[in-house]
Amino acid sequence: MDQTQPLRVWRMIGLVIMATLIFWGCSYYFIKWTANSYEQEAVAATSEATIHASKSVGNMIQGGLDSLDGIADSISEINYMDWDKTKKYLHHFDKKYNFIRISINSPDGKAYASDGTMFDVSDEVGFQKALQGISSISDPFLDKISNKEIITINSPLKFKGEVKGALSASRYTQDLYDALAVSFFKGHGYSQIIDQKGQVIIQSKNLEEDKSIDNIFESISIDSRNKKQLQIFKENITAKKSGVGIFWINGDSKMVGYSGIQGVEDWYILSVIPKDVIMAKASQMSQATFLLCVIMFVLLLIIFVNILLNKSKIRKQMERIAFEDELTHLSRTNKFVKDAQYLLKEKPNTKFAVLQFDIEQFKYINEIVGFHEGNSILIQVANSLTANTLDEDVIGRLGGDRFILFTSYDNKAELIIRIQVLTEQMSDYTFGNEEGFRLVINCGIYCIDDRQSDILTCIDRAGIACKSIKGGYKSSCTFFDEQLLLQIHEEQDIVRKMDAAMTNGEFIVYLQPKMDLRVNSFHGAEALVRWNDPQKGLISPAVFIPIFERNRFIVKLDLMVFKSVCIMLSKWIQEGIQPLPISVNISLITLYHNDFLLHLTNIINRYQVPARLIELELTESIVFQNLEFVRDILLELKRKGFSIAIDDFGTGYSSLNVLQYFPADVIKLDRAFLMSKSNDETGKIVIASMVKLARDLNMKVVAEGVETEAQIDFLKQIDCEIAQGYYFAKPMPVVEYESLIKST
Structure with a gap:
């Protein structure tokens, strides 16, 4: 018998025991690590579910508050x-x-x-x-x-x-119950609403919820193991912070997430999940590991590899959620920044630019077509952007209607051509099989000169450039420069002062008379607004009107001017003066406002002014945008007795073929159009033809910006009925205009 055999046996036994101990040690730490990992994921999931429920309830409540405030304002x-x-x-x-x-x-x-x-x-x-x-x-x-x-x-x-x-x-x-009915952890988790003192205000209808709990703080304080976590819980609630804690409640360990509800100062969302439900998967893993240890190490290794693969899959799913926009499937900001920085580093000799796009007046488009159709618009714009860019371009969505593009370019001229083609493709939108309309796409461009530039800063600067051109009626683009920063500061100063200016009566209505060329007498006037700032003096409408159109303050301004005109007309009627019609400018934003027609009707009824004495002027860029919508509104205005004028006719949007489609009473030839066309024979023929066509359509023609006697002679020659301009009178205060009409 080999005497070394027992030694080898004992050695093998020792090795097996050592391997077993090592394996059991590794298994123990692996099981512990797995449990901790699932607990951390559960904390994140609980926090996410709580914040989601908080936003759901908060949006419902805030929506109700906003709706009621809006109703109160309208009343x-x-x-x-x-x-x-x-x-x-x-x-x-x-x-x-x-x-x-x-x-x-x-x-x-x-x-x-x-x-x-x-x-x-x-x-x-x-x-x-x-x-x-x-x-x-x-x-x-x-x-x-x-x-x-x-x-x-x-x-x-x-x-x-x-x-x-x-x-x-x-x-x-x-x-509120419906808003709380968010299912998570396979229905074992539930949400409820508490106040700052822990009192349960709204319980969920989940069968897992303990209906006997009236105050969560009191229920948690019963178990001494909760003392430290309970203090943190209360402090966070007082400080309006979100968080997640683990507590023993009625003998069971539960994970509790909490978050404040926006719009309600004293309400908080509470999400409760039994910890045994959270740790069930980890517990099953521990049991499986124990059984596999008894059977064989190899099988345990396979299971371990599968776990790693599952975790990798979960991680990829989480990355997709974190990096991909849910609606358009474009990159979110953090993924966009990461990819853009990579390209900057990998291609040091390539010129790059950050482009930011947005849809003009998308909020109002959303209100008109509904949020579902609004989302379809965003998806189509995203698809157009993706289909018409380079393979290496980085595309993302910042949120709302704002899209970003990181692209290479050779020179600025070539870049502008690409953008024009791109915005042309993005502008087309069709409602299913119905006739669509043209979106107005704005694009701000920031060319990266410093390779160390922070991408977020580049996005902000492209956004500043994009914001600077908002308010137009055609797609356009512009480059960022430092002057835009100064412009932004000036705009902020105007926005800061506008409400006080309205309250203090700094917006003043001026009137510019119109002249009937046939009888050489006044034919009414156009109401124009001026801002008399105490520090800066008169501010040009060209400065503040575009800003007000972007921030919706133009609605208040338009209604203020309309109301002022009605007060003037009412006063003249009461004094026995036969008033001449006054024209009032209406912006696109005001036209889109939900209660626009109601406001106008209420004002004329209040001051008992006949609608026929008011002519509403809309620029041709408004009239020829979204034809069906604008036409329906104009028809309603006509039914109420208002006259409709198309202002700035001839500035580039004009289509004589569709002019007959609109119920307009007057077209106003733009000053620049008159100046450029009346100095040559061809131009005179064009103007004469337009005047004849308008008259054939039973429309009056007003020539704006008349400054010379030669222009007067030409207008009389082509039977243009009405003229307006410095040749006759500049815009004047109401008192001067009143004296003028009394004297005539």
């Missing part, structure tokens, strides 16, 4: 003392915003609701806050009318800037 423009009309008006918004009822609450607490009911709200906290000028949402309570649980949204009701009561809207609590 302040009408005579809401006429209850029958106001009730119908409010009932319209019940259906539109899915409210149970909307009520106007007098200062003494009497509520008059859109469904015809009357009740007392004087003791309600939300009503008291509204009287103090604060919009708020109530805790759930039982509605005495419907006998169902509801919440109320409250908003101050102002008239001429002073709180005269409150506007309240009721909504079933079921809406």
Whole structure:
């Protein structure tokens, strides 16, 4: 017998024991690592689910608050003392915003609701806050009318800037339940709403939820193991911070995520998931590892490799979520920056530029066509951008209607040509099989000169360039330069002052007379606005009008001018003066405004001014954009008695073939068009033909910018009826115009 055999046996046994110990040690650390890893992923998932639920509830609540504030603002423009009309008006918004009822609450607490009911709200906290000028949402309570649980949204009701009561809207609590019904962790997780003191305000309908818990802080404090985490929990709630903690509640370990709800100061979303559900996968892995250890090391290794592959798959999915825009499948900002930096490094001798695109007035397009169709527009623009760029270009979406492109170029002229072709492709949009319309695409360009440039800074500068050309009616592009920064600062100064300027009456209406060339007498006037700034003096409309069109303040300005004109006409009528028609300019933004027609009707009715005395001027760039939509509005204006004028005719958009398509009464020849065409025989023939065509279509023609007697003679020769310009009179204050018409 070989005496060394027992030694080899013991050696093998020792090696097996050592290998087993090493394997068990590795397995132990592997199991522990796996459990920790899944717990961290669970923390991230819980935080994401909580924030998602918070945004869902917050968006619903904020949407209700914004809607009610908007209704309150619109009511302040009408005579809401006429209850029958106001009730119908409010009932319209019940259906539109899915409210149970909307009520106007007098200062003494009497509520008059859109469904015809009357009740007392004087003791309600939300009503008291509204009287103090604060919009708020109530805790759930039982509605005495419907006998169902509801919440109320409250908003101050102002008239001429002073709180005269409150506007309240009721909504079933079921809406909040629906918003909380986000399924996660296969239905084992649930969400609820608590207040700052931990009191449960809204419970979910999840069967896993412990309905006996009235205060989450009190339930957590019962177990001494929660003491440290509970203190952090309370501090974060007080500081309005989001977070995730693990607590022992009623003997079970649970992961709790929390986040504040935007729009409600004292409400927080709570997401609760049993930890055993979270760790179930890790527990199964531990058991599988134990069994595989008993069987054989190789099988355990295979399982381990599979786990790594699964984790890699999850990581790739998470990267796709983090780096890819969900709607358009373009790169998000962080992925765009990463890819752009890589190209900068890999191609040191190539010129690169960052381009930022946006869709002009996309918000209003969204309101007209709806969010679903708006998303279709974004997808089509993204597809056009992808299909018409170079293979190595980096394309991304910043959010909303803003897209970014990182591209190479040889020279700026070639780059501009490429952009023009690109925006032309992006501009075409068709509604299914129906006739489409042209989008206006703006593009800001930043050429990268410094290879060490921060890509985010380049994006910002391209955005500044893009913003500088917003407000136009044709697709356009421009390069960034330092002068744009100064322009942005000047624009910010104008925006900062505009509300105070409106309040202080710094916007002044001037009138420029029109002359009837046939009888050599005045034929009305055009209302023009001037800004008399206390520090800068008169600011040109060419400076502030484009800014106001971008930020929607133009709606207030247009209505202010319209109202001022109605006040003037009303005054002259009362004084026995036969007023001549006044033309008022209306911008595209105002035309798109939901309550545009309602505002105009209310104003003329309030001041008892016949609509025939007001001529609404729209630039031809508005008229020939989105033909069907504009035509429908113009027809409605005509039915109400207004005259319609196409302003700046001849500036480049004109189409004589479609002129007959619109219910216009007047076309106004642009000053630049008249100046350029009236100095040569061919140009005179063009103008004469346009005047004849307009007259054949029963339209009057107004020539703007008339400055010379030769122009007057020419206009009379071609039977142009009306002229306007410095030859007759400059724009003048209302007092001067009034004296002028009285003297004639």
